[in-house]
Amino acid sequence: MTRVVEVAGMRIQIDGELRASTDEDRAIDQVSEPLQYIDQDDYSCSNEIAAVMLTSTQARFSAEITVLDAVDPAEVPKWTVGFAQNVVTYERFAFYGSDLGGQITEDFQYYSPLRDSDIGSLPFYAFGGGATEELRLHQLLDVSCTDEPRWPIPVAVTGRGINAPLQKTVGGNTFMTWLMLARMTETDRQVVLLGKLPWQVKLEVEAGPAGIRWSVPVTTTFGAPVQLDQRYDASTIPPVGDGENVPDLRELEAHDYVQGHLTRNIAGEHPLLVNWIYTGNECATTWKQATNPAQVRNWLEGAQP
Numbered sequence: 001m002t003r004v005v006e007v008a009g010m011r012i013q014i015d016g017e018l019r020a021s022t023d024e025d026r027a028i029d030q031v032s033e034p035l036q037y038i039d040q041d042d043y044s045c046s047n048e049i050a051a052v053m054l055t056s057t058q059a060r061f062s063a064e065i066t067v068l069d070a071v072d073p074a075e076v077p078k079w080t081v082g083f084a085q086n087v088v089t090y091e092r093f094a095f096y097g098s099d100l101g102g103q104i105t106e107d108f109q110y111y112s113p114l115r116d117s118d119i120g121s122l123p124f125y126a127f128g129g130g131a132t133e134e135l136r137l138h139q140l141l142d143v144s145c146t147d148e149p150r151w152p153i154p155v156a157v158t159g160r161g162i163n164a165p166l167q168k169t170v171g172g173n174t175f176m177t178w179l180m181l182a183r184m185t186e187t188d189r190q191v192v193l194l195g196k197l198p199w200q201v202k203l204e205v206e207a208g209p210a211g212i213r214w215s216v217p218v219t220t221t222f223g224a225p226v227q228l229d230q231r232y233d234a235s236t237i238p239p240v241g242d243g244e245n246v247p248d249l250r251e252l253e254a255h256d257y258v259q260g261h262l263t264r265n266i267a268g269e270h271p272l273l274v275n276w277i278y279t280g281n282e283c284a285t286t287w288k289q290a291t292n293p294a295q296v297r298n299w300l301e302g303a304q305p
Contacts, residue, residue, distance in 0.1 A: 002014060002015055003227070004068070005192070005194065005229050007079070007181060007192050007231075008075050008079070008183070008190075009070055009071030009072055009075060010067050010068075010069070010070040010071075010075065010076060010079075010135075011067070011068040011069050011070075012065055012066070012067055012068070012135075012181075013065065013066045013067075013068050014063070014064075014065050014194060014195075015064040015065060015066055015140060016062065016063050016064035016065075016142075017063060017179075017195055017225060017227060018061065018062075018063045018177070018178075018179040018194070018195035018196070018197055018225050019061070019062060019063070019197075019225060020059060020060065020061050020177075020197055020199060020222045020225070021059075021060050021062075022057045022058060022059060022060065022220055023057075023058045023060045023146065024057060024058040024148070025057065026054075026055060026056055026057045026214065026219045026220075027053070027054075027055040028052055028053070028054060028055075028205065028212050028213070028214070029052065029053045029055065030050070030051075030052055031051050031052065031053045031152060049154050049155075049156075049158065050154065050155045050156070051152050051153055051154050051155060052152070052153060052155060052166075052212055053150055053151070053152045054150065054151045054152075054153065054169070054203045054205060055148060055149075055150045056148060056149045056150070056172075056201045056202075056203060056219040056220050057148075057218065057219050057220040058146055058147070058148040058220075059146065059147045059148070059199060059201075059220050059222070060128070060144060060145075060146045061083055061144060061145050061146070061147075061177050061179075061197065062142070062143065062144040063081075063142075063143055063144075063179045063194075063195070064140055064141065064142050064143070065081055065140075065141050065143075065194075066138070066139065066140045066141065067135050067136065067137050067138065067139070068138070069137070070137060073137055076135045076136065076137050077134055077135060077136070078183055078184060078185050079134070079135045079181055079182065079183050079184065080124070080132050080133065080134050080135065080181070080182050080184050081132065081133050081135060081141060081143055081179070081180070081181050082124040082125070082126065082131055082132035082133070082143055082145075082180060082182070083124060083125045083131060083132075083143070083145050083177055083178060083179060083180060084115075084123060084124060084125055084177070084178040084180045084191075084193075084247040084249065085115075085116040085117060085125035085145075085147070085175060085176070085177045085178070085247075086112075086113040086114065086115060086116055086175065086176050086241065086243040086247050086248050086254075087108075087112055087113060087114050087116045087173055087174075087175060087243075087254045088112055088113045088173075088174040088175060088176055088198075088243040088244065089112055089173060089174045090106070090107055090108050090112060090173050090254075090258065091105075091106075091107050091171045091172075091173075092105070092106040092107070092151060092169065092170075092171040092172060092173075092203060093105050093106075093169060093170050093171050094153045094154075094166060094168075094169045095166075095167045095168050095169070095170075096154075096156065096157040096164040096165065096166055096167060097157065097162065097164025097165065097167065097265075098164075098167075099265065100162050100164060100265050100266065100267055101157055101162065101164030101167075101264075101265055102157040102162075102164060102262055102263055102264040102265060103262070103263045104153065104154075104157075104260060104261070104262050105260070105261045105263075106151075106258060106259070106260050106261075107258075107259065108254070108257045108258060108259070109257045109258075109259050109277075109289070109290050110257055110290070110292065110293050110294075112243065112254075113176070113241065113242065113243025113244075113247075113248050114248055114250075114252065114254035114257055114293060115247070115248045115249060115250055115252055115253070115254060116147075116175065116253075116254045117253065118253055119251060119252070119253060122249075122251060122299045123180070123182050123191065123249045123299040123300075124180070124182070125145055125147075125177070126145070127145055127146060127147060128144065128145045128146030128147070130142065130143055130144055131143065131144070131145040134184075135181075143179075147175070149172070149173055149201045149203070151169075151203045153166065153169065154166070155207075155212075157262070157264060159264075160264060160266050160272070161266060161267070162264065162265075162266060165207065166207045166212065167206070167207055168204070168205065168206045168207065168215065169203060169204055169205050170204050171202070171203065171204070172200060172201040172202040172203045172204070172219075173200065173201050174198065174199070174200040174201075175198070175199050175200065175201075176196055176197070176198050176199075176243055176244055176247070177196065177197050177199065178193050178194075178195065178196045178197075178228075178247055179193070179194040179195040179196075180192065180193055180194065180247075181194065188233070189233065189234065189299070189300050189302070190231065190232065190233045190300070191231070191232050191233075191237075191249070191300065192229070192230070192231050192232075193228045193229075193230040193231075193232075193247070194227070194228055194229065195225055195226060195227050195228050196225070196226050196228060197222060197223065197224075197225040197226070198222070198223035198244070199220065199221065199222045199223060200220075200221055201219055201220050202216045202218075202219055202221075203219065204216045204219075230246075232246070232300065233300060234298070234300040234301045237249070237298060237300055239294075239298065240293075240294065248293075249298050249299045249300060250293060250296045250297065250298050250299070251296055251297055251298075251299055251302065252291075252293055252296045255278070256290055257290050257293070258277070258278055259275065259276065259277050259287060260275065260276045260277070260278075260284065261273060261274070261275050262274045262275075262276075275287035277290070
């Protein structure tokens with residue numbers, strides 16, 4: 001069943017609604033990552049400790065549309081179809097040892113949701129395949145993108161007289177992905193949301209004599225897709241999207257707001273807390289306050305007449 005929406009004098013047929021599937025198996029791979037915050041507090045990115053990479057099942061999103069006709073054909077290529085994605089929640093926990101050991105927590109510095117993707121792809125999420133397409137008259141456009149949340153974690157908390165092996169991890173992330181049209185001009189920017197789909201990832205494992213194994217039957221699950229026809233410009237979109245009904249389209253990257261905390265329990269001492277943030281190459285570095293996302297402008301506000 002197709003449907004037709006009218007946007008800026010164009011009749012656009014949605015040949016295939018937003019949908020999700022899984023393409024690859026999840027994995028637990030033994031790796032060596034520069035997780036130097038486990039052993040020392042100098043954040044030099046030079047001390048590597050054995051780790052495992054938890055990789056969720058790959059999520060794939062796709063849709064198809066056709067511009068049937070347009071009052072002004074010159075308007076058509078000003079628009080692009082693709083996806084917007086928000087990280088709605090980010091809470092990951094890894095537990096080590098028993099009484100003497102520790103806990104790693106990863107979360108956001110500020111309340112989510114936060115836009116997911118790099119600045120260069122604004123306002124779209126642009127990972128995996130043909131994630132965006134410029135509209136063309138009378139042509140079927142097939143767009144798709146993928147995501148595969150990962151988490152590198154140490155196999156043990158060490159240093160200061162302890163060597164506590166990984167016991168388990170809990171938590172993960174929830175996301176919202178939208179099928180979206182955007183008017184990609186310097187002025188009079190607009191977006192039209194054509195559909196949304198919630199999904200979540202659980203990066204949960206247990207460790208024992210037999211090794212590390214998944215403790216959940218599946219890592220990636222999808223909610224029901226919802227058809228939409230929501231339209232926004234700089235004057236009508238809320239300053240901060242709620243990540244469920246309106247996307248966060250601010251000029252930021254969620255990755256820049258991820259922070260880590262390691263609590264080490266050492267005999268005869270109060271628990272020691274180490275905090276860090278990540279650089280672009282996943283190297284932990286000294287914690288510092290990120291820019292308050294409330295002070296970051298929305299992509300729609302970036303081009304005013």
